Amino acid sequence: MPVTVLLVDDEPLVRAGLRAVLEAQPDIEVAGEAADGAAVIPLVRQLRPDVVAMDVRMPLLDGIEATRALLRTVPDPPKILVVTTFENDEYVYEALRAGADGFLLKRARPAEIVHAVRLIAEGESLLFPASVRQLAADYGEGGGNRAARAALERARLTEREGEVLRLMARGLSNAEIATRLVVGTETVKSHVSAVLAKLGARDRTQAVITAYESGFVAPG
Numbered sequence: 001m002p003v004t005v006l007l008v009d010d011e012p013l014v015r016a017g018l019r020a021v022l023e024a025q026p027d028i029e030v031a032g033e034a035a036d037g038a039a040v041i042p043l044v045r046q047l048r049p050d051v052v053a054m055d056v057r058m059p060l061l062d063g064i065e066a067t068r069a070l071l072r073t074v075p076d077p078p079k080i081l082v083v084t085t086f087e088n089d090e091y092v093y094e095a096l097r098a099g100a101d102g103f104l105l106k107r108a109r110p111a112e113i114v115h116a117v118r119l120i121a122e123g124e125s126l127l128f129p130a131s132v133r134q135l136a137a138d139y140g141e142g143g144g145n146r147a148a149r150a151a152l153e154r155a156r157l158t159e160r161e162g163e164v165l166r167l168m169a170r171g172l173s174n175a176e177i178a179t180r181l182v183v184g185t186e187t188v189k190s191h192v193s194a195v196l197a198k199l200g201a202r203d204r205t206q207a208v209i210t211a212y213e214s215g216f217v218a219p220g
Contacts, residue, residue, distance in 0.1 A: 002029040003121045006049040008066070009083060010035050010058045014106060018053060018083075021110045028117060037066030041073060049078050050121050053104070056084045056091045064091065067098040071202070079120045079203075081127075093135040101205050102127030126204050129171025136212035136219035143215025152214040155198035162216070164191040169208045169217045 005022055007015045007030060015033050022028045031047040034040060038061040040052060052070070056063035063082050071077050082095045082103040092103050101123070104116045119127050126132060143149075157165065160181075167177045174192065178185045192204070201207035211217040 002027050003051060003117060004029050004031040004047070004049045005117060006030075006032050006034065006040070006043055006047060006052045006078070008034045008037060008040055008052060008058075008063075009055040011055075014055070014083070018113065021113050022117060024110075025114055028114065037061035037063055037069075040066045040070055044070060044074055044078060051079045051081055051117055053081045053083050053117070054100075056082045056089070056095050056103075062091070063100070064095045064098050067095055067100050071099045079123065081116060081120045087131055090139050093139040096132070096135070096205055096209060099202055099206065101203055103131075123203055124175075125173040126168060126171045126208060129169070129208075132205070132208065133169070133212070133219045136209060140209070140213045140219060143213065143218070145213035148210045148213035149215065151199055151210055152216050155195075157195065157198060161191055161195050161198070164188065165195050165207060165211050166217055168192065168195070168204050169211050 005028060007018050009015050019030045023030055031049045032043055034043055036058050037054065044052065054063045054066060067080050080100040082092060082100045083106055084092050084103055085106050087105055101120050102116065104113060116127055119125055164177060167180060172180065174185050174188045178188045196203065196207055199207050199210050201210060212219045
């Protein structure tokens with residue numbers, strides 16, 4: 001089955017460009033489009049896309065609030081890929097904190113756009129880990145976020161789970177973590193699932209942000 005994508009951006013040319021790039025791939029299908037975040041929830045309920053590629057800045061409802069609303073109201077929500085003009089943008093970090101799974105620059109090359117959608121859909125790696133680390137360094141409160149620290153303390157991660165979380169923060173995939181730890185991929189998947197469950201994280205991105213904001217992993 002192809003990966004289905006909902007495009008949400010107030011610029012028709014951006015939507016058209018993304019559609020042209022994605023629909024050139026045999027394993028990706030654009031399920032629909034919207035011009036504002038306010039239309040996301042009804043379209044997600046109607047179309048059930050795997051990924052929502054959403055602009056972070058829109059006139060009525062921006063990508064941050066649309067992400068929060070989507071995750072709050074839709075059961076089994078799709079992956080959310082924030083599309084932005086600027087990489088080092090506090091809006092992007094707030095979208096990730098709100099629950100977005102990754103971000104993509106509007107100036108990205110076609111191959112990068114396709115890679116981002118596939119990676120977000122698979123959910124087994126962190127998209128652009130160096131950029132997420134830089135955003136955390138700039139906006140992540142230097143490890144002093146009380147909520148993140150409390151979440152980490154409640155999690156009571158085992159030594160191996162902590163090791164897996166550190167490797168996740170470096171952007172390693174499950175297969176790469178398995179190679180590094182000399183264990184099977186299924187074992188790594190079990191550890192990753194345990195880390196997410198204990199932290200109350202929706203996915204790897206949220207787990208890594210908690211790791212940075214709690215000071216468990218230094219973003220520098």
